[in-house]
Amino acid sequence: MENQPETTVRRHRRIIMFPLPFQGHINPMFQLANLLYSKGFSITILHTNFNAPKTSNYPHFTFKSILDNDPENRRFLLADFAQDFIHTQDHADALRHELKLLASGKDEPVSCLITDALWHFTQSVADSLNLPRLVLRTTSVHSTIVYSSIPLLDARGYFTLDDSHLEEQVVEFPLLKVKDVKKIGIKSSKDPYAELIGNMVKQTKTSSGIIWNSFKELEETELDRVPHDFPVPRFLIPFPKYFKASSSSLLEQDRTIVPWLDQQPTKSVVYVSFGSLSQVEEKEFLEIAHGLVYSKQPFLWVVRMGFIKNSTWLESLPKGFPGERGRVVEWAAQHEVLAHEATGVFWTHSGWNSTLESICEGVPMICSSFWGDQPLDARYMSDVSRVGVYLENGLQREEIASVIRRILVDEEGDEIRERARVLKQKADESVMKGGTSSESVETLVDYISSL
Numbered sequence: 001m002e003n004q005p006e007t008t009v010r011r012h013r014r015i016i017m018f019p020l021p022f023q024g025h026i027n028p029m030f031q032l033a034n035l036l037y038s039k040g041f042s043i044t045i046l047h048t049n050f051n052a053p054k055t056s057n058y059p060h061f062t063f064k065s066i067l068d069n070d071p072e073n074r075r076f077l078l079a080d081f082a083q084d085f086i087h088t089q090d091h092a093d094a095l096r097h098e099l100k101l102l103a104s105g106k107d108e109p110v111s112c113l114i115t116d117a118l119w120h121f122t123q124s125v126a127d128s129l130n131l132p133r134l135v136l137r138t139t140s141v142h143s144t145i146v147y148s149s150i151p152l153l154d155a156r157g158y159f160t161l162d163d164s165h166l167e168e169q170v171v172e173f174p175l176l177k178v179k180d181v182k183k184i185g186i187k188s189s190k191d192p193y194a195e196l197i198g199n200m201v202k203q204t205k206t207s208s209g210i211i212w213n214s215f216k217e218l219e220e221t222e223l224d225r226v227p228h229d230f231p232v233p234r235f236l237i238p239f240p241k242y243f244k245a246s247s248s249s250l251l252e253q254d255r256t257i258v259p260w261l262d263q264q265p266t267k268s269v270v271y272v273s274f275g276s277l278s279q280v281e282e283k284e285f286l287e288i289a290h291g292l293v294y295s296k297q298p299f300l301w302v303v304r305m306g307f308i309k310n311s312t313w314l315e316s317l318p319k320g321f322p323g324e325r326g327r328v329v330e331w332a333a334q335h336e337v338l339a340h341e342a343t344g345v346f347w348t349h350s351g352w353n354s355t356l357e358s359i360c361e362g363v364p365m366i367c368s369s370f371w372g373d374q375p376l377d378a379r380y381m382s383d384v385s386r387v388g389v390y391l392e393n394g395l396q397r398e399e400i401a402s403v404i405r406r407i408l409v410d411e412e413g414d415e416i417r418e419r420a421r422v423l424k425q426k427a428d429e430s431v432m433k434g435g436t437s438s439e440s441v442e443t444l445v446d447y448i449s450s451l
């Protein structure tokens with residue numbers, strides 16, 4: 001579909017949207033904003049100066065920066081992320097002030113506020129102004145449900161089980177192993193990260209609706225539980241099928257990749273990218289590098305500045321790397337790589353945007369995971385959707401090379417590729433007229449119009 005929405009429609013209602021200032025949260029919010037704009041709403045984006053969006057890519061939106069008065073050390077640096085969220089009274093006051101100004105201005109009447117689910121404090125602000133708030137949850141439905149059960153998992157002692165239990169099944173979520181739940185990164189339901197998630201879940205339940213970047217056919221088995229956990233209107237829309245994420249990229253995308261991909265054989269390239277936040281130790285970095293070389297397949301590897309702990313960029317790579325078969329870049333236009341016929345497999349950290357972008361292009365995955373929802377997504381892709389192989393025991397060069405060859409060279413790859421093709425087809429059908437995602441979009445538009 002077109003990446004530029006229609007701009008000449010007469011607009012009667014405005015939606016105010018407030019993304020969390022991290023790439024994996026900004027992208028889906030802008031995809032949703034473009035979609036709602038294409039359906040005739042005016043859009044105002046509230047944003048922080050930290051990781052501010054490139055406003056010039058969106059001349060059709062209005063932008064307003066807020067939360068600017070924070071002293072430098074309280075900006076939203078990831079390390080302080082959870083802590084910061086616990087003390088949000090200042091943020092609530094700043095937001096209330098802005099929303100009041102927007103509501104009393106000359107623009108179209110405001111229909112609702114849509115914020116990232118993690119901006120939980122926005123619910124009480126919206127309530128105080130009688131403004132409906134919808135939530136965008138940027139993870140899967142499955143991981144949202146697991147997150148809503150964190151107090152239960154804590155009460156049953158999963159987060160503190162010792163390593164002898166890692167391979168055991170989680171009784172309450174039979175799909176998951178204990179190690180998946182432990183890898184979320186929570187020590188108890190009292191730590192700041194768990195408190196943040198707890199608040200997010202609580203305020204999502206009282207919101208006017210929840211929107212997921214997903215589609216019904218992908219998470220059919222999870223949907224039965226949702227009305228119980230989140231008894232509010234629910235909408236599942238696979239954003240990459242409507243708008244590409246690249247126009248909200250915070251980093252410059254290397255434009256020399258496509259000519260290089262053009263020269264590679266069909267479905268031969270391993271595309272490797274671990275998202276915008278993950279980091280590895282130097283030792284793991286070298287295992288990845290050697291694994292890619294050992295695989296003897298062409299590869300395209302995104303190594304973000306700061307990806308290797310205590311290192312700037314590629315200093316630690318052996319001489320002669322990447323050799324003639326590989327390319328290393330700082331940042332890619334991911335959708336172009338996934339859509340290219342040379343790309344045979346995506347080795348991903350299993351962030352939800354990357355996972356869904358891969359599904360929407362029918363590209364099978366090698367799944368790694370670091371923290372948060374990633375281990376849950378990786379497990380789902382390998383054991384439920386079966387469009388990925390989970391590298392669940394760390395990063396070792398021999399295993400990396402062998403998994404790459406299993407997918408790109410061995411017969412096993414044909415089966416995974418076929419399942420990925422079928423899943424992409426389901427995503428395609430879901431956005432056609434009468435399809436589940438298309439209906440979800442229409443229902444969402446009607447719902448917002450009725451508010």
Ligand code: UDX
Nearest residue numbers: 024027138139245275276302331332334351352353354
């Ligand atoms: C994180 C979590 O991992 C994710 O599960 C959560 O839902 C949002 O926050 P991140 O780790 O950055 O996000 O991963 P991911 O969700 O995959 O988002 C990364 C985004 O960056 C994707 O939209 C991807 O297309 C984009 N990207 C990545 C690029 O544009 N270029 C690149 O080179 C790599």
